Amino acid sequence: MIEKLKRWIRGAPPRGKWTLARRTLQILILLGFALQLPIYFYAIKPTFHGNVTCSMPLEGSLASSRVFCEIPMFDPWAFVELWGSAHHVILQTVIGVAVVVTLYSILGRFFCGWVCPMDLLFSLFEKKLSLPRDSYHMRYHEASTKEKIVPIISMVAFFLLSVYFSIPFYTTISPIAGTTKFFDELVAIAMGLPGAALGTAVAYGTFMTVALIVNIIAEKVFKVKRFWCKYVCPVGNLYGFIMNKYSPFRIKVEDVTKCTRCNLCSMVCPMNIDVYGQYVASMRDVKDYRCFHCGRCVEVCPSGVIKLGFRFRK
Amino acid sequence: MNRARRNLLKGILLVAASSLLPRASEAVKALEKASLGDCESYYYEPWVLKAKDKIAYYQALGLTEKVGNKVIVKNPLLPDKCMTYTKPYKQDHYELPPPGADENYASKCIRCSLCYTACSNMGYGVLRLKGFEENPAEAGVPVAFDLYNHPCELCMECVKVCPTDALAKIKPEEVKMGIALIDPDLCWAWNSGDCESCASACPRGAEVFEFTYNEWGKHTRVKPEECNGCGLCMRACPVPGAAIHVLPRDEYERRTKNFKNTGMTYEEYIKLIFDAEFNDPYKATIRSSMNADYLINVRKAKRPTPGL
Numbered sequence A: 001m002i003e004k005l006k007r008w009i010r011g012a013p014p015r016g017k018w019t020l021a022r023r024t025l026q027i028l029i030l031l032g033f034a035l036q037l038p039i040y041f042y043a044i045k046p047t048f049h050g051n052v053t054c055s056m057p058l059e060g061s062l063a064s065s066r067v068f069c070e071i072p073m074f075d076p077w078a079f080v081e082l083w084g085s086a087h088h089v090i091l092q093t094v095i096g097v098a099v100v101v102t103l104y105s106i107l108g109r110f111f112c113g114w115v116c117p118m119d120l121l122f123s124l125f126e127k128k129l130s131l132p133r134d135s136y137h138m139r140y141h142e143a144s145t146k147e148k149i150v151p152i153i154s155m156v157a158f159f160l161l162s163v164y165f166s167i168p169f170y171t172t173i174s175p176i177a178g179t180t181k182f183f184d185e186l187v188a189i190a191m192g193l194p195g196a197a198l199g200t201a202v203a204y205g206t207f208m209t210v211a212l213i214v215n216i217i218a219e220k221v222f223k224v225k226r227f228w229c230k231y232v233c234p235v236g237n238l239y240g241f242i243m244n245k246y247s248p249f250r251i252k253v254e255d256v257t258k259c260t261r262c263n264l265c266s267m268v269c270p271m272n273i274d275v276y277g278q279y280v281a282s283m284r285d286v287k288d289y290r291c292f293h294c295g296r297c298v299e300v301c302p303s304g305v306i307k308l309g310f311r312f313r314k
Numbered sequence B: 001m002n003r004a005r006r007n008l009l010k011g012i013l014l015v016a017a018s019s020l021l022p023r024a025s026e027a028v029k030a031l032e033k034a035s036l037g038d039c040e041s042y043y044y045e046p047w048v049l050k051a052k053d054k055i056a057y058y059q060a061l062g063l064t065e066k067v068g069n070k071v072i073v074k075n076p077l078l079p080d081k082c083m084t085y086t087k088p089y090k091q092d093h094y095e096l097p098p099p100g101a102d103e104n105y106a107s108k109c110i111r112c113s114l115c116y117t118a119c120s121n122m123g124y125g126v127l128r129l130k131g132f133e134e135n136p137a138e139a140g141v142p143v144a145f146d147l148y149n150h151p152c153e154l155c156m157e158c159v160k161v162c163p164t165d166a167l168a169k170i171k172p173e174e175v176k177m178g179i180a181l182i183d184p185d186l187c188w189a190w191n192s193g194d195c196e197s198c199a200s201a202c203p204r205g206a207e208v209f210e211f212t213y214n215e216w217g218k219h220t221r222v223k224p225e226e227c228n229g230c231g232l233c234m235r236a237c238p239v240p241g242a243a244i245h246v247l248p249r250d251e252y253e254r255r256t257k258n259f260k261n262t263g264m265t266y267e268e269y270i271k272l273i274f275d276a277e278f279n280d281p282y283k284a285t286i287r288s289s290m291n292a293d294y295l296i297n298v299r300k301a302k303r304p305t306p307g308l
């Protein structure tokens, strides 16, 4: 029973250092945002007047944050929507965006697999192995043009909605920032901070659960794996379509001669990339727009054909 | 598969229905009729006399009126109107935009909650992030929710950390969260007191307040174009529920145009009081002693410390 549960959560073994590393990072970031408020001061003294300008290593949310009190970060997609909704940009915004763009120009779609809390939640409920006889959207395959157009349409749609309603639309309903803010708000409510409100937590909780439920229903009822990440979320797709093209951090194909053509790498990919057929077989590095560098394929490969790391050539 | 789809549809319908519920309760609230006609309105409450001797006393002065089965007091300066007082802040409070925000700050805010964290770090707790209450599109936008208990100290941390122009980078003097309005019938300084607690609590003191001295008190007034709307004055006021309330700008305009439902502007109402004090000391004395009676015995207000 326990074994079965573990299998259900973890998926097919082996789980290696990459999964461990990225789950640790994801949880640390989620915890960092959840504990960003100066709760310890309030815990000691309810009428705390601290005059502290910054108290925790992570502040804000995944829409925009301050890291170690100094480094500003600003979600590039939020920037796009902000430009659409307010037509007005200030230097502080641009600096934050530049930091994030630089970071992910090096790391590619790293955000989705290593930072985003939704990946943590989605992977709890999804089928870990896709088999050759699964239906098309559950099985590994090369992305068709049609499939690539859908996320672009959703990006355009979110941009137009931002212009039409003049609010940053996806950023408002985003489950990514929503999840970090949800846990932050829960902690605030538990500590009885003055601004903590149940209504706020309910709003963020709704954004989080709606995305989660949509994703689960898409998989279990309509047989589309990772629907939210592949077709809806413009944040990840922006990194995927642009940064993954040139980022040096990627899945490298090292020694093809050792490959036994077991296809395991394709079967474990959470984003349904046909790692063997499309990349290993033709000795190309995985630069698919869907790849978020989770390293599952690397861990599962019995002969060490693929590696996760930096490569500047090609 | 079909059942799952049907359940999904049902779920969507349920969520839609439940999102309509708060609207319904608002409609019910709007339908609730005021029991005392003109005298009781959304922001003002009349003084309903209960004790026999009080009724007899004000009857002898010719200041009572029967509305329904209740005896209420008339305004000595406006014999055909009943006397109304601004309700305590708890029943008359508004959410105000944070410092540096203009009318459409919601379109520039990316809901990052940095401002909220900054304010909590400073220990002031002025800001709250909106949920679905009024406008679901504004979920996550910061508002100052209760300036009476958590006034803004104008530290400008939120403005500094805001990564967009939602909270524009301005100086503390330029902040315009709302405008403070003093109810001259509730305020000690208009009713024979020497109170200036609000003016001394105000971070900009004499720049914002003006005073007129005479036998009937210090007569504090707020210059609307100067007030930052920070709310520090409200906490300092010795009247429970505060005689000075910070209002959103549009609400301020609306209220000062028809002050206390008398059809007069705030300026005219104040001029009426000054006129009485200069030309009809008898009436002015009755007015201020009556208001002092209300303040002490109904609102349980502390007496102001003179020369604070």
Ligand code: SF4
Binding pocket: A111, A112, A113, A116, A117, A118, A119, A176, A228, A229, A230, A233, A234, A235, A236, A237
């Ligand atoms: S696609 Fe979006 S929701 Fe999915 S993991 Fe990436 S950022 Fe998170």
Ligand code: SF4
Binding pocket: B108, B109, B110, B111, B112, B113, B114, B115, B116, B140, B141, B142, B161, B162, B163, B164, B166, B167
């Ligand atoms: S810091 Fe600025 S952008 Fe972020 S939530 Fe506050 S007002 Fe909005």
Ligand code: SF4
Binding pocket: B179, B180, B198, B201, B202, B203, B204, B205, B208, B222, B226, B227, B228, B229, B230, B231, B232, B233, B234, B246
């Ligand atoms: S009058 Fe009151 S609200 Fe206005 S600036 Fe002074 S203390 Fe703040």
Ligand code: SF4
Binding pocket: B182, B186, B187, B188, B189, B190, B195, B196, B197, B198, B199, B220, B236, B237, B238, B239, B242, B243, B244, B304
């Ligand atoms: S503190 Fe209150 S009672 Fe005193 S002058 Fe100001 S408004 Fe009037």
